[in-house]
Amino acid sequence: MSQEQEKDNTYLVPGLMRGLDILRMFRRDRQVLDAPEIAEELGIPRTTVFRLLQTLESAGFLVRANGGRSYQLGVAVLGLGFAFLAPQDITELARPILERLRDDTRFSTHLVIRDGRDVVYLLRFPGHSALNFNIGVGTRLPAHATSMGRMFLSELSSKKLDELYHDSLLVSTSKQTPINLTELKRLLEQDRQRGYIISEGFFEKGINAIAVPVRDASSKVVAVINLIMREGEVDRERLHGDLLEQVLSAAEQLSLGLGYTNIKRLSA
Structure with a gap:
């Protein structure tokens, strides 16, 4: 990695990047996900995943599914799509x-x-x-x-x-x-x-x-x-x-x- 790229990366917010990684996991053929599979696929601790999921849920980007055990995309994502x-x-x-x-x-x-x-x-x-x-x-x-x-x-x-x-x-x-x-x-x-x-x-x-x-x-x-x-x-x-x-x-x-x-x- 070049010095310029390293300098640019110092301004990145890891938590935000992980939250965006979670949102990108949802697809047409994969509309519902739970915390364990997210943690396994992204390679991050489950406790971190739970905090990220709660944050995304509170902001309206995720909603609970399957009786609260899993998550699916919320209406806030749709709003970004319309924008x-x-x-x-x-x-x-x-x-x-x-x-x-x-x-x-x-x-x-x-x-x-x-x-x-x-x-x-x-x-x-x-x-x-x-x-x-x-x-x-x-x-x-x-x-x-x-x-x-x-x-x-x-x-x-x-x-x-x-x-x-x-x-x-x-x-x-x-x-x-x-x-x-x-x-x-x-x-x-x-x-x-x-x-x-x-x-x-x-x-x-x-x-x-x-x-x-x-x-x-x-x-x-x-x-x-x-x-x-x-x-x-x-x-x-x-x-x-x-x-x-x-x-x-x-x-x-x-x-x-x-x-x-x-x-x-x-x-x-």
């Missing part, structure tokens, strides 16, 4: 916008969010072209290696980027993938000034894409709209012209729906 899902309501606003963009352009459209170093697909509308891009809702891709991810990363300060990529691990997916953080930051500065990305073979050779940010009422980039096509399906004039304008317009519509009003240009 997480609330931003995902963006999908309901985005659905008709992305579907119309797909129909107007005949190319595949996507809505993605960022989760750490990854982008996650929330919506996908396959296009009418021959492109068969094997991507589904929930798919994760490395942010630094995609135009959508770069759009998110361009919002971060240099310090935040250093923290996010503290180990400088940049997985390569094509010859255009930045090989280190310095190269990534150079690309992000250009992305930041431009406010959108048109990529030609950046993530995968032979695939062109347009990525435009979606902002909420606080001007934060909360999602990215993406349009993809095979190389050669359209000429550069159309790619940089009316297709770009259509994606920009779709992102503006969705941003307006989320309360963003500064629609001069979606860049910072």
Whole structure:
């Protein structure tokens, strides 16, 4: 373990980490657990487990089951789930916008969010072209290696980027993938000034894409709209012209729906 990791670990609260470990043990196929099996699986004393269970119960994260001998998840966990899902309501606003963009352009459209170093697909509308891009809702891709991810990363300060990529691990997916953080930051500065990305073979050779940010009422980039096509399906004039304008317009519509009003240009 590096000195930096050891320093970071000094701020961790062991009791809280153990409590979270207990909550993570509950699954769809494992809805009820008792103290002995929790203690055995986590390798901690039963007395510690009992205290953790009582704490989680008092906070509403666990409730008694089987006459009080076991535990199952409580409504407080559901509340956290709803809090997480609330931003995902963006999908309901985005659905008709992305579907119309797909129909107007005949190319595949996507809505993605960022989760750490990854982008996650929330919506996908396959296009009418021959492109068969094997991507589904929930798919994760490395942010630094995609135009959508770069759009998110361009919002971060240099310090935040250093923290996010503290180990400088940049997985390569094509010859255009930045090989280190310095190269990534150079690309992000250009992305930041431009406010959108048109990529030609950046993530995968032979695939062109347009990525435009979606902002909420606080001007934060909360999602990215993406349009993809095979190389050669359209000429550069159309790619940089009316297709770009259509994606920009779709992102503006969705941003307006989320309360963003500064629609001069979606860049910072």
